[in-house]
Amino acid sequence: MEPVPASTTPPALRLDGLDPEQAAAVTAPRGPVCVLAGAGTGKTRTITHRIAHLVSAGHVRADQVLAVTFTARAAGELRTRLRALGLGGDATAVQARTFHAAALRQLRYFWPQIIGDVPWRLIDSKFPIVSQAAHRVGLSTATESVRDLAGEIEWAKASLVAPEDYAATAGRLRRDTPYEAGKVADVYAGYEQAKNTADGLLLDFDDLLLHTAAALEDYVSVAEEFRGRYRCFVVDEYQDVTPLQQRVLDAWLGDRDDLTVVGDANQTIYSFTGATPNHLLEFSRRFPDATVVRLERDYRSTPQVVSLANRVIGAARGRIAGTRLQLIGERPDGPDPAFAEHDDEPAEALAVAKSIARLLGQGVSAGEIAVLYRINAQSEVYEQALTEAGIPYQVRGGEGFFQRTEVRQAVQALRRTAARDDLPDARGADLVSLVRAALARLGLTATEPSGAQARERWTSLVALVQLTEELTGHDPDLPLGGLLREFATRAEARHPPTVQGVTLASLHAAKGLEWDAVFLVGLADGTLPIGHVLGDDGTVADDAALEEERRLLYVGVTRAREHLRLSWSLSRGAGGRKTRRRSRFLNDLVPEDSPASRIARATGDRRTRKHPSCRICGRPLLGTKSTMLGRCSRCPAEIDQGLLAALQEWRQEKADELSVPHFVVFSDTTLTAIAEQLPTDDRALVAIPGIGAKKLGEFGADVLAIVRSRVGAQDPKSAGEK
Numbered sequence: 001m002e003p004v005p006a007s008t009t010p011p012a013l014r015l016d017g018l019d020p021e022q023a024a025a026v027t028a029p030r031g032p033v034c035v036l037a038g039a040g041t042g043k044t045r046t047i048t049h050r051i052a053h054l055v056s057a058g059h060v061r062a063d064q065v066l067a068v069t070f071t072a073r074a075a076g077e078l079r080t081r082l083r084a085l086g087l088g089g090d091a092t093a094v095q096a097r098t099f100h101a102a103a104l105r106q107l108r109y110f111w112p113q114i115i116g117d118v119p120w121r122l123i124d125s126k127f128p129i130v131s132q133a134a135h136r137v138g139l140s141t142a143t144e145s146v147r148d149l150a151g152e153i154e155w156a157k158a159s160l161v162a163p164e165d166y167a168a169t170a171g172r173l174r175r176d177t178p179y180e181a182g183k184v185a186d187v188y189a190g191y192e193q194a195k196n197t198a199d200g201l202l203l204d205f206d207d208l209l210l211h212t213a214a215a216l217e218d219y220v221s222v223a224e225e226f227r228g229r230y231r232c233f234v235v236d237e238y239q240d241v242t243p244l245q246q247r248v249l250d251a252w253l254g255d256r257d258d259l260t261v262v263g264d265a266n267q268t269i270y271s272f273t274g275a276t277p278n279h280l281l282e283f284s285r286r287f288p289d290a291t292v293v294r295l296e297r298d299y300r301s302t303p304q305v306v307s308l309a310n311r312v313i314g315a316a317r318g319r320i321a322g323t324r325l326q327l328i329g330e331r332p333d334g335p336d337p338a339f340a341e342h343d344d345e346p347a348e349a350l351a352v353a354k355s356i357a358r359l360l361g362q363g364v365s366a367g368e369i370a371v372l373y374r375i376n377a378q379s380e381v382y383e384q385a386l387t388e389a390g391i392p393y394q395v396r397g398g399e400g401f402f403q404r405t406e407v408r409q410a411v412q413a414l415r416r417t418a419a420r421d422d423l424p425d426a427r428g429a430d431l432v433s434l435v436r437a438a439l440a441r442l443g444l445t446a447t448e449p450s451g452a453q454a455r456e457r458w459t460s461l462v463a464l465v466q467l468t469e470e471l472t473g474h475d476p477d478l479p480l481g482g483l484l485r486e487f488a489t490r491a492e493a494r495h496p497p498t499v500q501g502v503t504l505a506s507l508h509a510a511k512g513l514e515w516d517a518v519f520l521v522g523l524a525d526g527t528l529p530i531g532h533v534l535g536d537d538g539t540v541a542d543d544a545a546l547e548e549e550r551r552l553l554y555v556g557v558t559r560a561r562e563h564l565r566l567s568w569s570l571s572r573g574a575g576g577r578k579t580r581r582r583s584r585f586l587n588d589l590v591p592e593d594s595p596a597s598r599i600a601r602a603t604g605d606r607r608t609r610k611h612p613s614c615r616i617c618g619r620p621l622l623g624t625k626s627t628m629l630g631r632c633s634r635c636p637a638e639i640d641q642g643l644l645a646a647l648q649e650w651r652q653e654k655a656d657e658l659s660v661p662h663f664v665v666f667s668d669t670t671l672t673a674i675a676e677q678l679p680t681d682d683r684a685l686v687a688i689p690g691i692g693a694k695k696l697g698e699f700g701a702d703v704l705a706i707v708r709s710r711v712g713a714q715d716p717k718s719a720g721e722k
Contacts, residue, residue, distance in 0.1 A: 015049070022046045025260075025293040026053050030060075030232075032287035033260040034280070038325035039309070039558035040300025040514070043262050044074075047234055048081040050260055051094060060232045062093035066252070067234040069098060074236060074512070095230075099245050100205050103212040110222050114215050119200035126150050126191070126204050133190030137183055143405065144443065147453035148178035153188050157206040158242035158274030163189035174542075176532065178454060209248050216251035227254050238263035238283075242274040257287055265323045266313050269508060269552050271544075277320055296325050300514055303329030305564050308337045309557045311589055316554075318547050337557075337564040339589075339596035341582060345522070346470065348569040349385035352519050355565060356502060357389055359517050364563070366392060368516035370503040372556050374528045377401070377459040379504050380467065382521065392501035396509050402487065406442065406457045410464055411487055413438050418480045428476045431483065435468045455532070470573040507552045510559050517563035520556045524568040524580040528553060553585050567596075615677075629673050630688070637676045643710040644675035650706060654699065665699065666691075680708050 015023050022042055025035045026049040033050070037043035047067070055062045069075045078096040095102065104122070111120065123129070130150045131141045139145065156162075161169045166188055167181040177184050195202040203211065216223045233252060235241065238261035241249070253259060265277040284290050298306050306329035313324050342348040356369055371382050371393075380401035386393045401407060417423065417438045426434040436444060443454065444461040471486055472478050478486075503515065507528075526534065529549035533542050540546050557564065566586070570578035582590075590596050592614070616635040631637055651665045658665070666674075670688065679685040685704060686696050 015053075018045075018049060019297050021293055021295050021297065022049070025291075025295070026050045028291040028293070030054065030258055032257045032283070032290035034283045034287075034290050034292045035260065035262040035295060036264060036280075036292065036323065036325060037262050037295040038264055038298060038327045039267065039555070040298040041295035041325075041327070042297075042299055043236070043295065044077060044081065046295065047236060047260070047262055048078060048085060051078075051232075051234060052082060052085040054232060055094075060258075063095075064229065064231040065094045065234065066102065066230045066232070067094060067096040067236070068102060068249075069096065069236045070240060071512070072098060072101070075101075078236075099248060100208055103208040103248060106226065107208055107212050107215070110212075110215050110219075110226075113222060114219055120203050121200065122208070123195075123202050123204055126153070129194050129202070130187065130191050133187045133194060136190055137186045139179055139183060139187065142443075144453040144457045145178065149184060149187050151453065152177060152184050153191055154206060155272070155274045156188060157204075157210070158244045160243045160247065163192060178449075206244060209244050213244075213248045213251045216254075223251070223254060226252070227256070231256075232258045232260075234260045234262075236262050238280045239265050239268045239277040240270055240275040241279055242276065244274070246279050259287075264325065265320045266316065266325070266551055267511070267555055268320060269511065269548060269555055271548055281319065281323060294325060296328050297330050298327040299330050300561055301329060301558065302331050302334030302562050304334050304336050305329070305557065305560050305562070308564070308589065309554060312550065312557055312585065313554045315585070315588075316547055316550055318544065320547065320551075331561075334562040336591075337560075337566060339586070339591070339594045340565065340567040341596045342567065342569040343578065344571045344574050345381045345569045346385070346574045348521060348567050349381040352382065352521060352565070352567065353385040353389040353391060355519070356386070356391055356517075359563065360391070364516055365500070366502050367500050369519075370505060370510065370513075370515040370517070370559065371519045371521055372505055372507050372510050372559065373520075373522050374507060374530060374552070375459055376404075376456065376506055377463045378522050378527070380463055382504055386502060386504075393504055394501045396503050396505040401460070401463070404460055406460045407464060410439050410442055410461060411484065413442060414480065414484060414487075418484060425479060427479055428472055431472055431478065431480060432465065432468055434480065435465055435483075439465065466572045507556050511555055514559050514561060516561045518556065518560035518565075520553070520564070520566045522568060523553070523566055523583040523586060524570075525583055526580065528583050528585065550585055553583070629669065630677060639672065639676050640678065640710060641675075643678075643707065644671060646706050646710060647671045647674060647703070650702060654702070666695070674703065674707065678707055678711055680704060680711065 015026065018026060019042075022045065025033060025046050028050075035043065035046060037046065051065055051067060054060050055065070067075070067078055069078065075096040075098060079094065082094055082096075097105070127146055127150060130153065131146045134146060134149055135141050139149070152166075156166050156169075159169075163185050166185040169175075170177050170181040170184070175181075195204075195207075216226060230252065233249070235249065240263070249259075261280065261283060263277070263280045265280055268275065268277045284292055301309070306327045310327055313321070316324060340348075340351060342351060352371060356366075356371075359369060360366060373379065373382075379395055383393065383395070383401055402411075414435065417434065423434070424430075439461050442461060443449070443457050444465070445458065449455055449458055468483060471483060475482075503513075505513075522528065529546055533545045533549055534540060568580070568582045568586075570580050582596075614635055615630045616637065617631075629637070647666075648671060651671065654665050670691065673688045674685075677684070677688060679688065681704070682696060682700060685691055685700055686693070691700075
């Protein structure tokens with residue numbers, strides 16, 4: 001490959017400032033190293049020190065290191081930090097690139113050897129070619145339709161699924177396809193054929209990876225030259241690699257194992273693009289001699305934020321959850337995370353704006369505050385609230401609501417409708433119906449469509465209709481012309497993006513970022529978790545997708561350094577029907593003494609949502625554990641540790657006798673409740689949640705005998721009173 005001047009060996013690297021786990025990862029012997037790094041645990045610091053250590057110790061030259069990241073920004077940060085560690089010119093010799101940038105560089109170098117004189121060109125956008133392929137098979141060429149088809153092609157190529165295998169694979173995985181899988185496969189095949197032109201080959205970004213892997217796999221001379229140049233590989237965010245990227249990495253490595261990977265499976269939130277944590281999860285199986293280090297000391301967030309993050313991910317299920325890291329907050333204490341429930345989204349947005357204003361008054365920079373939501377269409381009400389409060393903001397990873405293509409198209413359609421003279425003067429409910437009819441031609445349907453882009457468009461149109469409902473609710477005599485003037489006023493009043501403004505972003509766009517204060521908003525079932533993960537009756541339709549939604553919340557929580565506020569609303573429009581409920585992910589997270597708990601309790605169905613009270617302070621109990629213990633988590637309670645030990649010993653004996661796991665007899669929480677409440681008769685025993693008539697009949701006599709003997713041994717008189 002391209003010659004690089006040999007580097008001189010820099011002085012030995014100092015390990016000052018590294019914690020024991022980071023130091024273990026940095027100084028691990030050459031060979032396979034897997035660093036499981038939780039949010040805020042200093043993974044970039046660990047990566048750069050690892051590279052610097054290998055170079056300074058003489059294990060490898062700087063120009064023999066290839067570090068792969070997922071963003072150009074992260075690659076630049078690696079190079080900057082390497083220079084700061086004293087590598088000097090060697091920092092520029094380390095190749096820190098994205099997968100695609102590295103493949104592009106390699107393919108340009110090797111192309112003459114493997115292809116010859118056949119020219120190729122990298123296409124910036126596959127949209128025109130996909131659109132042509134869609135037209136040929138009779139599918140819509142609307143922007144969102146083509147984007148969804150392009151997304152499916154990208155997923156298939158990233159997953160190493162060929163056009164002829166797409167339909168079967170999509171069916172086996174029960175993938176939510178924008179069209180019938182066979183039609184998508186036809187578009188995919190047509191797209192691949194169209195890239196072979198008379199003037200040469202057109203390559204997309206996935207083709208860069210495919211051709212690079214093939215060059216190393218099929219041409220011995222290419223593989224030998226590449227592997228003679230690069231000896232050491234480092235991969236960041238390893239949980240996000242796709243099968244195609246792993247294939248490239250395997251081709252780079254050959255039969256070698258000088259590989260360091262860093263990742264956290266519980267931050268896997270891009271599976272829709274083909275990313276999979278399986279390679280991270282199976283690293284130790286592939287490399288049995290690998291050094292595995294867990295980074296769990298969180299230097300980003302306060303212990304209060306860290307505690308909530310641990311509780312969010314602690315409820316996760318499935319294989320990925322088995323790798324969860326128990327973060328340990330290393331910063332000084334901060335305020336407890338706040339929870340808030342509101343009647344509607346405008347009220348929620350107003351409360352967020354007021355809280356942000358208070359933080360600004362306390363000296364928190366606007367650039368250190370973020371409002372994070374699940375989908376981009378949620379930004380509108382927060383843009384409006386911040387505008388009215390005079391607080392500057394920027395929308396990251398997307399356009400402001402009224403600047404989005406589908407919203408601009410919708411407003412233009414409404415202007416054309418207003419220009420017609422054959423329509424009656426619609427107001428109130430009639431105006432809402434007129435708006436719905438006008439937007440139906442743009443994709444507003446009664447049910448949510450398939451496909452990510454079509455769903456995003458649909459959600460924006462729904463938000464525009466709901467905004468119409470809100471405005472007509474405030475002014476029943478509002479005509480269509482007045483509605484359009486209100487839209488224009490809102491669009492013009494929105495602050496232009498500014499780096500010093502409050503950040504509005506989706507949870508996906510927030511990955512890898514952090515702020516002093518984070519507001520997680522719209523945390524209602526149907527939004528987080530997103531609606532298509534749930535069935536019509538609210539039951540889970542896709543367990544794996546539900547867990548990814550939980551990981552999104554975890555990522556959101558771990559973006560906050562100090563201030564964290566989680567909120568939800570019971571309806572979309574002001575004064576609307578309260579048909580929503582807070583996200584199921586918040587169950588057992590909202591403290592019993594939080595105002596949000598009292599509000600949620602008051603808005604529930606009193607016939608079906610009766611909550612027991614704390615036997616110590618009298619407050620209603622909401623959490624499962626608190627309900628079983630009969631007390632708030634913050635209320636102190638005396639527990640007979642000797643009795644608890646005796647009960648645990650009896651439970652194990654009974655479980656062995658019945659050949660069942662011990663929790664089948666009684667859970668740990670139930671035994672704790674017994675040891676706290678000391679029931680000495682059947683009535684007191686069955687009053688403890690988790691003990692019904694069946695368990696009373698099976699185990700009641702044994703449990704009561706143990707309790708009575710223990711209580712009697714301590715105080716015979718109190719036993720009689722009991």
